[in-house]
Amino acid sequence: MRLFFVAGKGGVGKTTVAGTLAYFLSRKGKTALISTDLAHSLGDFFSMQGEEFQVEGIRVLQPHAPSKLRERVKNWEKEFFSNISPTLREDFSPFFRFAEKDPANYDLIMLEEVKRLALEGGLEYLVVDSGPTGQFLKFLFLGKKLLEWYRLLRKWRRKYLKLKEMTRGKTRDAMEEFLGKRIQENEAFRRLMQGGFLVWVTEPTALSLRETLRALSQIRRVDFLVVNKVKGEFTLPEPLAKLRRIDLPMLDEEPVFGSRSWGKIAEKIGEILR
Ligand SMILES: Nc1ncnc2c1ncn2[C@@H]1O[C@H](COP(=O)(O)OP(=O)(O)OP(=O)(O)O)[C@@H](O)[C@H]1O
Numbered sequence: 001m002r003l004f005f006v007a008g009k010g011g012v013g014k015t016t017v018a019g020t021l022a023y024f025l026s027r028k029g030k031t032a033l034i035s036t037d038l039a040h041s042l043g044d045f046f047s048m049q050g051e052e053f054q055v056e057g058i059r060v061l062q063p064h065a066p067s068k069l070r071e072r073v074k075n076w077e078k079e080f081f082s083n084i085s086p087t088l089r090e091d092f093s094p095f096f097r098f099a100e101k102d103p104a105n106y107d108l109i110m111l112e113e114v115k116r117l118a119l120e121g122g123l124e125y126l127v128v129d130s131g132p133t134g135q136f137l138k139f140l141f142l143g144k145k146l147l148e149w150y151r152l153l154r155k156w157r158r159k160y161l162k163l164k165e166m167t168r169g170k171t172r173d174a175m176e177e178f179l180g181k182r183i184q185e186n187e188a189f190r191r192l193m194q195g196g197f198l199v200w201v202t203e204p205t206a207l208s209l210r211e212t213l214r215a216l217s218q219i220r221r222v223d224f225l226v227v228n229k230v231k232g233e234f235t236l237p238e239p240l241a242k243l244r245r246i247d248l249p250m251l252d253e254e255p256v257f258g259s260r261s262w263g264k265i266a267e268k269i270g271e272i273l274r
């Protein structure tokens with residue numbers, strides 16, 4: 001399974017590029033396309049509706065963050081509590097009630113949705129239509145942080161279990177198992193992220209290029225640059241000029257999927273895969 005991320009500043013053309021890229025990938029193998037932007041717009045690009053739909057053989061997902069968060073926290077709670085005393089359950093419950101409603105967790109839950117899809121199996125390609133730059137950077141950081149956090153928690157848990165073992169002997173521990181599962185998942189996902197392909201979209205304007213440079217200084221590698229909405233001559237700053245890239249013209253009409261204007265840029269976007 002290969003992951004493709006499409007990222008960049010707000011409004012530069014990420015969704016257009018991600019949707020088109022998924023279209024070309026779906027000719028080669030089983031493809032899903034997921035939006036992690038909280039303001040989804042894949043439905044508008046494909047002229048389709050709903051949290052999940054199929055188009056041209058692509059499975060498209062636009063997860064509703066508040067309901068996914070509630071669902072996921074309920075599941076974690078169930079798994080976590082499966083072997084824990086009722087008193088502890090009472091102590092921990094308020095944390096889960098709080099977490100399931102906290103909008104600060106929306107980005108996290110989007111990351112969890114991508115992870116679930118990526119690890120579910122059966123896909124050859126997964127394209128992620130990211131939210132604007134800040135969300136994408138947060139995404140990279142969250143992936144790393146989660147894994148380190150789970151490892152630390154398991155280390156502490158094991159220390160505690162060692163002490164407990166001295167008096168009560170060895171027993172199965174639900175919390176250690178829960179943490180072990182999370183670590184396994186996150187390690188597998190991290191490997192997928194590291195082997196992923198990052199497409200950065202920018203406009204040739206000063207502001208957009210400056211934001212791109214700042215973001216790129218925080219990212220290990222960009223595999224492809226798309227300069228979109230080009231109207232005339234432009235020069236790229238040095239580090240960007242070295243990247244593999246395509247330039248897409250500014251069109252008179254919005255390039256929604258399948259339209260004539262889309263046809264004018266689709267073939268070029270397909271070049272990303274060559
Ligand atoms: N080359 C182009 N010429 C003209 N309009 C374009 C071009 N590429 C994209 N657009 C239009 O620009 C708008 C923004 O594009 P798109 O939604 O793909 O950007 P985005 O980066 O995903 O935005 P957001 O940050 O809001 O998710 C859309 O209306 C889209 O149809």
Ligand SMILES: [Mg+2]
Pocket residue numbers: 014015016037041129130
């Ligand atoms: Mg978008």
